Amino acid sequence: MKTKSVNKGIILTIMTALLLAIPGVALGADPTVESNAIAIDTIWTLIAGFLVFFMQAGFAMVEAGFTRAKNAGNIIMKNLMDFSIGSIIYWLFGFAIMFGIDKAGLFGTTGFGMSDTFEHLGLSIPLPAFLLFQTVFAATAATIVSGAMAERTKFISYMIYSFVISAIIYPVVGHWIWGGGWLMERGMIDFAGSTVVHSVGGWAALIGALLIGPRVGKYTKDGKSHAIPGHNITLGALGVFILWFGWFGFNPGSTLSGTNPDIGKIALNTNLAAAAGAAMTMIFTWLKYKKPDVSLTLNGALAGLVAITAGCLAVDPLGAAVIGALAGILIVLSVEFIDQVLKIDDPVGAISVHGVCGCFGTIMVGAFAVDGGLLYGGGSALLITQLIGVASVFAWTAVTSLILFGIIKATLGLRVSEEEEVMGLDIGEHGMEAYSGFEMKAPSVNL
Known part of the structure; x- marks a missing residue:
């Protein structure tokens, strides 16, 4: 009996020491529900941000797979550097323009270089976590x-563009809709960025591809x-699956809260729309071309x-599901129209996927929102x-991109x-080959 009592005392002593060593459990620390x-919210937001960051790999694989082998290294380099440059410049300038305090609802004017606490945002997570999450969104745009300007763009010119966007x-668009700007005040709904992120990238791609030529x-x-x-x-298919996976951080992560029960609904809606988009594109191309088109179906999911x-x-x-299915049809019609009617060369379909379908999805909120x-x-x-918001963002992005690409074209080219x-x-551009040692098929005339 004495031995059992001694052993019990030793065990209790060890357990007490371990509990005292764990932060938040030690006596006197008493963690609160808050x-x-x-x-939890911080960890959730960071994990979601990491998923969105991984989408950069998805974009790189889609673009590289949908273009020719002789440009694969250039494409990987552009995807690496637009994120690297974007991360730095967004930290110094972009975040303040997007979330700083303003007086006219147009753009923020405080907090450049993260010189402010941004307390006016009322965040429930630490500011660095929010900054990182917003940075990966900016890099996506x-x-x-x-992709739309692939295979013929000067590397230095693309770097300048990435800096400015x-x-x-x-x-500026982010401020209008997410940062307290005039469209946010008006009640526009763009929860995770069909317009803020995707249509901005898509319309800039349209102007860039138009000015650079086929x-x-x-x-x-x-x-x-x-x-x-x-x-x-x-490789392109792998990129689409990576993007689909990353979107579970893109959309549910935009709650900025792992304790928000809506994250399950958001994840479900995200998956259903992607699946419906891919399925409808497959069916539509099968009927239209007599065979299901692989590359278009991959873009249908996106x-x-x-x-x-x-x-x-x-x-x-x-x-x-309805929005996703309609987008799956729209992507086919849009790709054909841009390629065959407008004669704009978009190697990966970025204008249609991000610009056209981004605007379409934003407008559809006005029809399908439960509330x-x-x-x-x-x-x-x-x-x-929603229509006003889409039109305003198109006008801003098209005009500023036209000015930007116009200046680059007239100077550096x-x-x-x-x-x-x-x-x-x-x-x-880089003095190397992505597939060194492999024999490439001789290109056709003018290719």
Whole structure:
């Protein structure tokens, strides 16, 4: 009996010492419900931010897979550097423009270089965690443009563009809708950025691709479009799956709260829209072209994801599936129109996926929102607000991008030489090959 008592005493002593050594459990520390909630919300936001960061790999794989092998290294370099440059400039300037205090609802004017506490935001998580989460969103907007201008853009010109969009173009839109600006005051709903992130990138891509012109050999003399297949559809598919995975951080993470029960609904709506987008694109291309198109179906999944990003919290699962399915049809029609009617060369379909479907998804919130949507008895007020927001963002992004790309084109130049383009940007811009040692098939005439 004495031995048992001694052993029991030793065990109690050890357990007490361990408890005292654990922060928040030690006597006198007494964790509160509030402090636990802050910890959970912070961890959730950071994990979601890490998922969104991983989307950079997805964008890189999609763009590299959908384009030719001779430009793969250049594409990887652009995706690496637009995030690196964007992270620094957004920290110094972009975040303050987006979330600083303003007087006219147009852009923030305080907190440059993170010189403010941003207490007016009323955050429930530490400011550095919020900054990181917003940084990966800004980088997403910048990297969208890379695909539409792939295979013929000067590397230095792309770097300048990435700097400006991360510092000014994207943050101004973010302020209007998320930072307390005039569209936020009006009641516009863009929960995770169909317009703030995706349409900004998509419309900038439209202007960039328009000004730089099509790739050599893309259109015949009579204007007929000539398909230029990507070199690795498997790599492109991997990129789409990575993006789909990352979107579970993009949308649910925008709650900034791991204790918010809506994260389950948002994740479900996100998945349903992506699945419906891919399924509808497959069916539509099967009927239209007599065979299901692989690359368009991959973009169909992305179209559904982009479209639901604005209303992932506002709509119900049925609405999410319908929005995704409609986006799956729209992506096919948009790609054809931009390529064959407008004669704008977009190698990866970025304009259609992000610009067109981003705007479409934002507008659809006005119809499908359970609270205030036209189809749910809410009248037309929200729909009108969504239309105003989409039009305003298009005007801002198109005009500023036109000025930016116009200046770059007139000074440094946007485009590499024809010789460099035919040889490949890996050699011309970086002096290396992505697939060194592999024998490449001889290119067709003018390719």
